[in-house]
Amino acid sequence: MGSGSVLSVGPAPECTFLIYASPVGNSSPVGNYHKGRTSLNLYVEDKLRRATPGGTGGIKSITNYAPVYQAQKQARAKGFSDILYVDSVTGKCIEEISAANIFIVKDNVISTPALVHGTILPGVTRSSIMEILDLGYQVEERLIPLEDLLEADEAFCTGTAVTVNPVGSVTYVDTKRCLQ
Numbered sequence: 001m002g003s004g005s006v007l008s009v010g011p012a013p014e015c016t017f018l019i020y021a022s023p024v025g026n027s028s029p030v031g032n033y034h035k036g037r038t039s040l041n042l043y044v045e046d047k048l049r050r051a052t053p054g055g056t057g058g059i060k061s062i063t064n065y066a067p068v069y070q071a072q073k074q075a076r077a078k079g080f081s082d083i084l085y086v087d088s089v090t091g092k093c094i095e096e097i098s099a100a101n102i103f104i105v106k107d108n109v110i111s112t113p114a115l116v117h118g119t120i121l122p123g124v125t126r127s128s129i130m131e132i133l134d135l136g137y138q139v140e141e142r143l144i145p146l147e148d149l150l151e152a153d154e155a156f157c158t159g160t161a162v163t164v165n166p167v168g169s170v171t172y173v174d175t176k177r178c179l180q
Contacts, residue, residue, distance in 0.1 A: 039168030100159030
């Protein structure tokens with residue numbers, strides 16, 4: 001964070017390095033990210049794009065979270081637990097939910113969106129889940145068309161705050177698809 005005595009457009013003459021830490025998870029005072037839910041009820045957002053190529057979608061930054069808060073608030077007011085965003089290149093492939101990675105399961109193959117456009121966070125939870133799954137499952141990173149999710153046997157999301165949560169349903173336009 002810039003902390004020099006100059007207020008202008010440009011690099012700060014000095015910086016202060018800060019690290020914030022807080023508990024996360026079911027036993028945390030702030031609770032689980034999707035507290036009280038047995039599974040996620042996702043709404044597919046096909047107009048607002050969470051991240052674009054050349055942006056900051058692939059790094060842990062507030063710029064990935066702040067732009068989705070309004071859409072997330074509106075979705076939660078309609079009873080959805082979170083939003084699933086599609087890619088900004090084609091608008092046809094799934095990428096992430098507001099603050100987590102997504103995996104789909106179809107015919108015993110577990111797939112997660114590939115990190116090809118720099119718009120998906122290559123999180124440590126995502127990597128860890130992929131390593132664990134690779135011990136007994138076929139795991140693949142690929143571009144995942146929305147239709148593949150809607151035809152999946154099941155899906156789940158992973159992330160630091162989200163931990164691992166099953167997806168119970170996905171709603172696209174006015175069609176709800178239950179995955180459990």
